[in-house]
Amino acid sequence: MKVVVQKYGGTSVGSVERIEAVADRVSRVRAEGAAVVAVVSAMSGETNRLIKLAKDLAPSPAERELDVLMATGEQASAALLSIALQKRGVPARSFLGHQIRIGTDSAFGRARIRNIEIESLREALGAGDVAVVAGFQGVDDAANITTLGRGGSDTSAVAVAAAIDADACEILTDVDGVYTTDPRICPEARKLDRISYDEMLELASLGAKVLQIRSVEAAKRFDVPVHVRTSFDDRPGTWVVGEEAGMEEILVSGVALDRDQAKLTVVGVPDRPGLATQVLAPVAHAGIVVDMIIQNVSHEGDTDLTFTVPQGDFDRSLEMVRKIAEDIGASGVVGDPEVVKVSVVGLGMRSHAGVAAQMFEVLARENINIQMISTSEIKISVVLDSKYGELAVRVLHRAFIEEKPDD
Amino acid sequence: MKVVVQKYGGTSVGSVERIEAVADRVSRVRAEGAAVVAVVSAMSGETNRLIKLAKDLAPSPAERELDVLMATGEQASAALLSIALQKRGVPARSFLGHQIRIGTDSAFGRARIRNIEIESLREALGAGDVAVVAGFQGVDDAANITTLGRGGSDTSAVAVAAAIDADACEILTDVDGVYTTDPRICPEARKLDRISYDEMLELASLGAKVLQIRSVEAAKRFDVPVHVRTSFDDRPGTWVVGEEAGMEEILVSGVALDRDQAKLTVVGVPDRPGLATQVLAPVAHAGIVVDMIIQNVSHEGDTDLTFTVPQGDFDRSLEMVRKIAEDIGASGVVGDPEVVKVSVVGLGMRSHAGVAAQMFEVLARENINIQMISTSEIKISVVLDSKYGELAVRVLHRAFIEEKPDD
Numbered sequence: 001m002k003v004v005v006q007k008y009g010g011t012s013v014g015s016v017e018r019i020e021a022v023a024d025r026v027s028r029v030r031a032e033g034a035a036v037v038a039v040v041s042a043m044s045g046e047t048n049r050l051i052k053l054a055k056d057l058a059p060s061p062a063e064r065e066l067d068v069l070m071a072t073g074e075q076a077s078a079a080l081l082s083i084a085l086q087k088r089g090v091p092a093r094s095f096l097g098h099q100i101r102i103g104t105d106s107a108f109g110r111a112r113i114r115n116i117e118i119e120s121l122r123e124a125l126g127a128g129d130v131a132v133v134a135g136f137q138g139v140d141d142a143a144n145i146t147t148l149g150r151g152g153s154d155t156s157a158v159a160v161a162a163a164i165d166a167d168a169c170e171i172l173t174d175v176d177g178v179y180t181t182d183p184r185i186c187p188e189a190r191k192l193d194r195i196s197y198d199e200m201l202e203l204a205s206l207g208a209k210v211l212q213i214r215s216v217e218a219a220k221r222f223d224v225p226v227h228v229r230t231s232f233d234d235r236p237g238t239w240v241v242g243e244e245a246g247m248e249e250i251l252v253s254g255v256a257l258d259r260d261q262a263k264l265t266v267v268g269v270p271d272r273p274g275l276a277t278q279v280l281a282p283v284a285h286a287g288i289v290v291d292m293i294i295q296n297v298s299h300e301g302d303t304d305l306t307f308t309v310p311q312g313d314f315d316r317s318l319e320m321v322r323k324i325a326e327d328i329g330a331s332g333v334v335g336d337p338e339v340v341k342v343s344v345v346g347l348g349m350r351s352h353a354g355v356a357a358q359m360f361e362v363l364a365r366e367n368i369n370i371q372m373i374s375t376s377e378i379k380i381s382v383v384l385d386s387k388y389g390e391l392a393v394r395v396l397h398r399a400f401i402e403e404k405p406d407d
Numbered sequence: 408m409k410v411v412v413q414k415y416g417g418t419s420v421g422s423v424e425r426i427e428a429v430a431d432r433v434s435r436v437r438a439e440g441a442a443v444v445a446v447v448s449a450m451s452g453e454t455n456r457l458i459k460l461a462k463d464l465a466p467s468p469a470e471r472e473l474d475v476l477m478a479t480g481e482q483a484s485a486a487l488l489s490i491a492l493q494k495r496g497v498p499a500r501s502f503l504g505h506q507i508r509i510g511t512d513s514a515f516g517r518a519r520i521r522n523i524e525i526e527s528l529r530e531a532l533g534a535g536d537v538a539v540v541a542g543f544q545g546v547d548d549a550a551n552i553t554t555l556g557r558g559g560s561d562t563s564a565v566a567v568a569a570a571i572d573a574d575a576c577e578i579l580t581d582v583d584g585v586y587t588t589d590p591r592i593c594p595e596a597r598k599l600d601r602i603s604y605d606e607m608l609e610l611a612s613l614g615a616k617v618l619q620i621r622s623v624e625a626a627k628r629f630d631v632p633v634h635v636r637t638s639f640d641d642r643p644g645t646w647v648v649g650e651e652a653g654m655e656e657i658l659v660s661g662v663a664l665d666r667d668q669a670k671l672t673v674v675g676v677p678d679r680p681g682l683a684t685q686v687l688a689p690v691a692h693a694g695i696v697v698d699m700i701i702q703n704v705s706h707e708g709d710t711d712l713t714f715t716v717p718q719g720d721f722d723r724s725l726e727m728v729r730k731i732a733e734d735i736g737a738s739g740v741v742g743d744p745e746v747v748k749v750s751v752v753g754l755g756m757r758s759h760a761g762v763a764a765q766m767f768e769v770l771a772r773e774n775i776n777i778q779m780i781s782t783s784e785i786k787i788s789v790v791l792d793s794k795y796g797e798l799a800v801r802v803l804h805r806a807f808i809e810e811k812p813d814d
Contacts, residue, residue: 016463053487056423058494065493069486070499072479079476080460086472087465094475098505099550120550143506143527 007157042073151212162222268331445526449480557629675738
């Protein structure tokens with residue numbers, strides 16, 4: 001029998017009416033002969049309501065208890081969807097993290113799934129029941145409740161799909177798939193039918209927030225085909241899959257814009273081993289996520305080190321780095337609290353030379369100055385003055401996707 | 408070390424401010440040197456909110472899933488109180504039904520506690536933590552979540568107190584103790600300092616809804632002293648305890664009024680064995696709780712059978728009993744949809760004769776006609792026309808409690 005895992009996000013179960021619609025959809029899939037596991041998020045707004053209660057009591061609530069609190073959101077959704085299914089004559093049973101059981105480490109608020117015991121789930125499916133799984137939650141070895149972090153229900157769905165060897169994992173959401181770029185910036189953006197895990201990882205981390213990045217990693221690791229589609233109608237969305245023949249022929253699959261970037265440069269640093277660590281370790285230690293890091297070749301024994309951080313961490317980073325610069329004898333620190341990062345992503349880059357050169361040429365034609373460059377095997381990212389972000393996305397989308405260059 | 412179990416009801420944890428007050432109170436008790444287990448209900452209003460969601464999806468939601476849904480209320484309260492305690496520098500840890508674990512049967516919505524494994528609880532108390540327990544919930548042998556029924560947190564508290572052999576079990580609520588009668592009816596009502604389990608059982612089942620009746624049964628069975636008191640200040644309330652020397656000298660501890668009674672009489676029933684069963688079994692089978700049952704001695708081979716039911720079940724019962732009356736050849740059915748039951752309760756009745764006679768005399772003096780009488784070892788109940796209910800309570804309270812008769 002075909003086994004389908006469907007994950008419904010917070011908007012999809014955000015009201016009694018939406019839960020009814022989800023129950024109808026699950027019923028249809030089951031009526032077509034599939035065994036269905038429905039993974040649900042908390043009703044939209046619920047997570048924020050709970051966080052507010054906790055923050056009203058303590059500015060930084062203990063993480064263990066925050067997880068106990070948060071887990072109630074998905075628990076309620078799972079019960080409610082089960083009730084709606086049973087009302088339709090569809091046998092259904094809810095499963096919480098400790099009932100399935102979804103074993104995780106003990107990193108409250110950002111736990112990682114270690115193992116899934118699926119006996120009870122298999123038993124329910126075997127009996128003809130729809131299994132409704134509370135997403136986002138697990139349980140550690142000491143029976144503490146854990147949560148996987150925001151968007152963790154995607155990861156729950158993929159992990160369950162892998163564990164029961166499901167035929168497909170559908171992520172039902174409020175967008176209808178993965179686009180070549182943000183349609184609000186570039187009306188010519190088009191929905192992709194298929195995209196590889198690796199491309200999706202680069203796009204997800206670059207701000208195309210359709211799928212939680214860890215769920216894509218999990219899908220890749222266990223080779224689970226993921227179908228991202230809207231819960232509002234039956235149109236097919238985008239399949240996120242392993243690499244397939246033909247995929248490499250597409251040079252660029254997507255263009256992403258990350259607006260949340262700030263830039264810091266330590267100028268005139270005496271160039272010696274361990275320099276980057278000296279500057280960046282304290283920043284990372286303070287919990288600040290450093291994204292791009294560039295170090296130029298030194299001239300006359302000195303070098304410059306530039307890196308980007310989220311804009312909200314700019315002031316804190318600047319203060320920290322100024323102190324470090326003084327300690328290590330650098331001449332100074334300059335920064336820009338607001339830059340953007342534009343990236344092109346595509347499997348084809350691995351075998352096609354010249355994509356970077358063409359990218360720089362397209363930007364130069366518009367007089368857009370490139371401040372930093374960083375490349376990976378299937379991605380080229382540039383940091384720009386923030387005012388050029390949207391223009392850069394549009395011209396790159398036109399050059400690489402609408403006009404489909406041959407090389 | 409002294410171990411105190413404190414149960415906080417829905418009103419006591421009904422808002423962020425109230426949770427803060429509870430955290431202060433728990434902190435004080437702990438600072439005085441006691442190990443504290445705090446058992447919490449759902450925030451007031453939360454249970455109704457959840458039930459409404461479920462009922463909007465299905466008029467009679469599956470009980471298993473309703474329990475999964477309901478259990479989130481107490482789970483959230485437990486997490487929030489733990490967060491508030493930690494904020495105050497008091498180490499605290501929440502425990503859910505499956506974590507303690509509170510084992511129950513599988514009667515969803517009205518489960519009974521079978522056994523409690525308290526190792527994790529003991530470990531927490533031993534480490535100096537306050538253990539915050541989600542009330543009302545348990546887990547059956549198949550790891551399904553169960554709930555104990557409305558007010559079940561009282562039972563959770565008593566059961567946990569028994570299991571860990573606590574020195575006291577405090578029920579913190581929005582009333583300040585158990586009264587000799589309802590002060591809204593009789594301003595002379597006074598708070599009792601102590602009352603026996605048996606008296607409390609009779610009073611609780613008679614409408615003095617301070618403690619869930621099952622929690623009193625559990626307290627009696629395991630001999631747990633229960634202290635019912637307000638959560639709003641530090642005044643002592645009422646201790647519900649085993650019988651103690653001197654208790655029997657008090658003839659009447661309380662006078663209770665039950666307004667929710669309706670009366671049905673099957674008239675002219677041929678008196679033969681099995682009559683009561685024939686009439687009442689179908690009623691009980693329909694889930695209607697029959698309270699008082701009276702059968703008079705027969706005259707000329709016929710007898711009358713009278714019983715009371717909750718007023719909301721009167722019409723249904725009447726219809727049912729009319730059909731039965733026809734089948735068994737009774738002459739007819741008469742009923743009164745609105746009567747009241749007034750009861751006097753007291754351990755002293757066991758050894759003092761004449762309480763009933765005195766009660767009837769007091770009522771007769773006011774020209775109050777008694778329609779039915781029922782007695783137990785420590786209770787006398789009469790059914791009256793509903794218009795006499797409050798007057799009867801006042802005159803009986805004066806006669807038995809304010810004037811304290813010697814016999």
